[in-house]
Amino acid sequence: MRRKEVILFMTVGTGINQGSEEEGYKSMANKLYASITRIFPNFVVFFATEKSKETIKYIEELFKRENDVFVEDEDYEIKYIAEIDDFNHCFEKIEEGVWFYDILSEDNVEIVMDYTSGTKTMSAAIACCGMMYNKTLVSVGGDRSAGLVAQGTESINYHNLYKIYDKFSLMRVRSNFNANRFFSNIDTLNGIVDTTIAKDDLLNLCKSYYAWENMDFNEAYNFLTQINMDRLVFYEIKEELKKNLKALGAICKSKSENLKNCYILASLINNSIRRAEEYKYDDAIARLYRAFELIxxxxxxxxxxxxxxxxxEILKNKGVSEEFIQDLERKREEDGKIKIGLIKDYNLLYQLDDDLGKYFIENENRIRNMTKKRNESILAHGLESQDKESFDEFLDLIVTLAKKLDKDMKKFLDETKFAKFDLKVDINKD
Known part of the structure; x- marks a missing residue:
């Protein structure tokens, strides 16, 4: 593999010195020269003012003393910064260099950024740019007993910014989590190296919610049980996670089929709400339709x-009309089974004098209009796209029916609702 060429970005200060302006240029040149000769780059890009370019002439002189050359356009170039105290201006100039030498270039390069010199604003800008584009940041250290680094004692300090990158990753994880992008968080979390961050617990949380989103309740329960909810990162959502664990536990372990099914129904309704929050109304309504059947x-x-x-035989014992039973008999299939769909389900409940069946018959025209819209959806049998109004109307129907199904449905819906991080919380508490 061809070795990467090293390009050194350096900010150049104004060179002011208590003795004289010339002494200031020379002092600054010595520091920059020390950095260049220790890093030994293939090319140097100076970010300097018109005034501070004098410093670069002295750097050329220092190379000549060592029987070497330092030639503009061959060994270095100067990118001039007009407004040295304007952070945005400084940042944009340095960023342009990153794009030119790295992002838009076909060359195999490594950019190293030295922020030792320059005005405070220039140094802040190059440090921020280096951090944003994941470039190597260096500074010149040495003996500072006299205040400034003594000539001849210079050393290059390479700065590992993993803690900062990990903090940014954690912010991204929290944001993605709230947006239901659980799977995309897995790669981000695997890249975190700071052992003080609860990476494994966050991974298990994302895997749990990802499985739950796909109705894999056993997998979701397994991952959620592995989380240490006492970790500080979970303090703001701890109570919600406890509710989630209770709900998944009921789905996976309860001996009550009704309790299990009600939690599954609540999970499905909340699942549809999350799809609607992402403006995926066709998907959301398709899930509500399944909830309609499940009820x-x-x-x-x-x-x-x-x-x-x-x-x-059960229908006969329950007093269902012979006419209705005969209608069902006509639907008996070759395997001997009578299979009915959603509308017939509710008609049968009506025949059984059930409240759900009565509600359906009383609101049949409105319900049929809603199901007609669903059937016209591109995710059903048509080519139409659904909207928020259609979803909200359908959701209201499903929640109403769900609450008629079980008096504790409000609790089931609450306990199957996914937790959300407060993105305003100071991430340094982790």
Whole structure:
């Protein structure tokens, strides 16, 4: 593999010295020369003012003393900064250099940024630019017993910014988490090296929610149980996570089929709400439609009935009309099973004198209009796109039915709602 060429970015100060202006230029030149000869770059880019370019002439002289040359355009170039106390101006000039020599270049280069010299604003700008574009940052150290670094004692300090990058990664993780981008967080978290950050616990949380989002309840429960909720990073969402753990535990371990199914239903409704928050209304409504079916199926289970295999003997014992039973018999398939869909589910509940069936019949026209819109969706049988108004109307219906299904549905919905980080919280508390 071809070795990377090293390009050294350096800010050049004004060279002011208590003795004389010339002494200031020389002093600054010595510091820059020490950095150049220790890093030994292939090319140097100076960010300097018109005035401070005098310093660079003295750097050329220092090379000549060592029987070497330092030639403009061959060994270095000067990029002039007109407003040395304007941070944005300084930053943009340095950033232009990054794009020119690295991002837009086909050459294999490594940019090293020396922020030792320059005005405070110039130094801050090059340090920030280096951090933003993940460039190597260096500064010149040495004996400072007399205040400034003594000539001949200079050393190059390479700065590892992993803590800063990890903090930025953590901010990104929290933001992605709140936006339901759980899978994308996995790569980001794996890149964190600071062992004081609860990386493994955050990974398990993201994996848990990712599995839950895909209705893999056992996997979600397994990952959530591995989290140490007493870690400081979770202090603001700890109570919500406890509720989530309770809900997943009920789904995975409860002996009550009704309790389990109600938590699954609540998970599905919350899942649809998250899709709507992302403006994915067709997807959200498709999930609500499944919740609509599930509500009827859960209630039918109360009567020992399954929409995938209706037992007509139970219907006869429950006093369902012969006409309705005969209609069902006409739907019996070759395998001997009677399978019914959503509308028939609710009609059957009506025949059973069930509150859900009654509500459906009382609101049948409105409900059929909503399901018609759903059927026209591009994710169902049509080519139409759904909107927020359609989703909100459908959601209101589903939540109403869900609460009629079980008096504790509000609690189930609360306990299956995903936690959200407060993005205003100081990340340094981690």
């Amino acid at each position: 009827a199926q859960i209630r039918l289970y109360k009567y020992d009935l399954f929409s995938s295999d209706i037992d007509v």
